[in-house]
Amino acid sequence: MNDTNPSAGGTPAIEIQGLTKMYRGVVALQDLDLRIEAGSAFGFIGPNGAGKSTTIKILATLIRPTGGHAAVCGVSVTRHAERVKPLVGYMPDVLGVYDDMLVVEYLEFFAAAYRIRGEARARKIDEVLELTDLVQKREQPVKGLSRGMGQRLGLARCLLHDPQVLLLDEPAAGLDPRARIEFKELVHQLRRQGKTLVISSHILSEIGEMCDTIGIIERGKLLFAGSIGEAKRRLGAQQGRVFRIRVAEEGEDRRNANAVMEQFRGHPDVAAMKEGGPGEVLVKLRDGAADPSFLSRDVVRTGLSLLHFSETEFSLEDVFLHVTKGQVA
């Protein structure tokens, strides 16, 4: 198949079926099925020890699964590992030790391993140093890099051979706020180039900003895979829609907020209510309650000043906490 444009034939960037990995009796992955479409940014989340790094390393052909199948752009990671390597860029969670090398030598070493030679090698190294903002560190020893700069070098390294699929294991860990913002920008840039990104992270807000789809894994089992919007919608459908109402208060006694609660008590469409911040009431509607606009209308009708009315959105943290049970392997 033509690997330069994997989306053309609808071949997924990643396809995993029944993947299992055992480490001397420890089950790290259990019958994992997962499909990641070409061109998407997939956030891989789960508690410590869930199996994210294990999955990523199998896709990077660094470890072999105990059972099952995994393919990158339609190429099997076990049967054709040598054909998968040029397709993937793997950024490990920890950079290896290359004590005596300069940054530029480190990149030359990996570029040589990818058989990038001569002019093209020098050009590519300059390009990735630029992309990851490491130009100033070019002639510095790798061992003198801070943690965040080490992360950037790891990213630079995995961009050298211009791979279709980027496998980034906790890429933003240790980055300072500016580097995080730049990293997000880089992710968007790589997506515009049509690359597929698999990003594992514990920082869910970042996953929310960078990714369109997520997979939640726990104890080696996939609990959810799909779009972030779908995950939130499902949670909303299970938990009921919640609306935030804020009215103007004259004193500190929540008089007007209490009046709002009085007004909706016993209403057939209201399942529950809760006090929020000053002047604020959270109203959960019953399943099947059709039109929430009666809430704002009724508040205004009683003469109270409505300052705010919105539907509360579930966050990725809400989704994560709901889907996982907090079990650490």
Ligand SMILES: Nc1ncnc2c1ncn2[C@@H]1O[C@H](COP(=O)(O)OP(=O)(O)OP(=O)(O)O)[C@@H](O)[C@H]1O
């Ligand atoms: N080389 C190894 N030898 C033995 N067990 C291992 C090895 N690597 C991973 N494991 C085990 O496999 C399971 C999955 O580990 P993995 O590193 O994939 O988790 P993770 O989701 O990446 O966790 P974290 O969020 O902490 O990085 C854990 O129980 C871990 O202890």
Ligand SMILES: [Mg+2]
């Ligand atoms: Mg890990």
